[in-house]
Amino acid sequence: MTQITKRHLDFVQEAKEVFEAAPLLETYRNDDDTLIALRMGMDRDCVEVWELGNKIANFVQQMDPYPMPRKVVREFSYDMEKQLEANENKGGWKEADFEYLQRHLRINANKLNHALSKADKDKHEITIRCTNIANYAMMIADNEGEHL
Template sequence: MTVQITKRHLDFVEEARKAFEESPRLESYRSSDESLLALRMGAYRDCIDVYNLDGGVANFVQQLPPMPAPRKMIHDFSLLMEHQFPKMFSIENKELGVLEEVSGFLISELNKRDKDKFAITRYCTMIANCAMMIADNEGSQEL
């Protein structure tokens, strides 16, 4: 079924965008006459799917575990990490010596611990959280 996008649809997208921005945990939004539904979508929760509602089926509540949106600081930090990851250990990387020194220290600390993968992952996330807090307090506002 092909649907022609109208000004009403575009106005609803803008209305839904504002609602999602005001409530970061909101995942869906209905028009006041309940004829349109907007769903927050995408890997970064930055897309809006709009559906015409010809009639409801049911409201299936609490079917998924709650997945709150990450804080903006965490989101921005993780995007920068993802961007830098492919070139992190490239020969051109001028900070390679510092990275090797820091990673060597961390590996030596991990070698003092049990080889429990969950414990190692938890330890590494604590280190990443400390690095993120330093970046938030001392680094640039723009990542």
Template sequence: MSQRMEEPKTVGECWAVFKRFGFMKPELPLDDSLFPNALQLVQMHNAHLDEIERFTAANTAMREVLEWYEDDANWCGILTGSSNIHVDGGERAQSVLEKIQKNDSEAVILRPEVSWFAEQMELTLRRNDHKGGWKECSFVYLYQRLNEEIQELGNEYFARHFHSEPKWEGILREAPDVANFAMMLADLARRTIDKKEGERHDQPIESP
């Protein structure tokens, strides 16, 4: 199984995942209880492929470095100070280590719950795309909207005072709204920091 797998969206696709991994049990139960395990199998499989790709790339880079160091001509150039030979003081090996460390930091595997909730956030955003997005909104406006959504989320829970239990469907509907406005505030902060960093780097260097 060397190809990435798509996350299952139906019960039939869940059983297709199980069968692909060698689980040949009768196709019961036929309900949503299949999804968590099937989803976890797919995510583990894809994460495994990501790790293989990462180590393959690192091994390729390391092999190129070793081949350079094994070339006697390069070492002769270093020892003799030949101007037509690039003098390497370990830069190649260091660059490979930095690449490996960078890949390690980028390899973030999402928990199934986080992946599911992120999908709910995205679906909510798409339903509101006609409103024009949040890129031009101020911090104050987004903060006010966040508090309004928190209030609406709380109302769904405390509706149990009028019903036998909280309105869980409403909580599922409102929670992505809360998360999205928190995300928008974080995105505003990130873009502001990036802009200031860019302006700082764009400043001309003063002569001593």
């Protein structure tokens, strides 16, 4: 097992700064190509460090490019997933007709308008309504639309 040294810890800090400055960057190497940092984790907030040996090859354009969604989009999508999980007992949406999904989208939009009109806004309720609206819109797009 390799012992973690100050050099490794300094490199983690360096990689953190580079990753924060370039949110789409997935790997980072030090100047002398002896260490590589990989952006890891479900939230892409972890840094895995490897010591490098000899380079074998650089295999370019092996995968379709995939842009990293913005932080707010990722966080909102996690909230959407939580709401889908909370309502999993209702079954899927593949068999639901457009009118049913649209009606529930409107119900949630009306509830959102009501929550936003209150002087003492319930931020949790507002997020629930927004995620439900987004989920119903996603269901309609999944059933009736196509990817852009």
